[in-house]
Amino acid sequence: MPDLRVILAALTLCLAGPGLALVSLPPARDGLLLVIGLPWLDRGAAILRAGGHEVGPLQAAMATLAQGDDPGFADRLRRAGGYLVVDGRAVAALCGGGA
Numbered sequence: 001m002p003d004l005r006v007i008l009a010a011l012t013l014c015l016a017g018p019g020l021a022l023v024s025l026p027p028a029r030d031g032l033l034l035v036i037g038l039p040w041l042d043r044g045a046a047i048l049r050a051g052g053h054e055v056g057p058l059q060a061a062m063a064t065l066a067q068g069d070d071p072g073f074a075d076r077l078r079r080a081g082g083y084l085v086v087d088g089r090a091v092a093a094l095c096g097g098g099a
Helices: 004-023 043-049 073-079 088-094
Strands: 031-036 063-069 084-087
Touching: 031 043, 031 073, 031 088, 043 063, 043 073, 063 073, 073 084, 084 088
Parallel strands: none
Antiparallel strands: 031 063, 031 084
């Protein structure tokens, strides 16, 4: 039977990869953004307060696509409670979708 430490190390590396990819994206300013927030954050309300709107009919458990074309939209989303705000087109490219 494999050592539990080896299994935990492999699991950690598998789970850390997507998070590291998101954090390494260039800073987002406006346009299509992926807003990642803690589960209790009302991301829809935060997006509206920041001057944007939700994109798409569904939200993930902790993430929502948002659109806002005014300068500073991403900064306002962060101040409204977005834990991580990244370029939505870059995320689509990472996931193999059209950018």
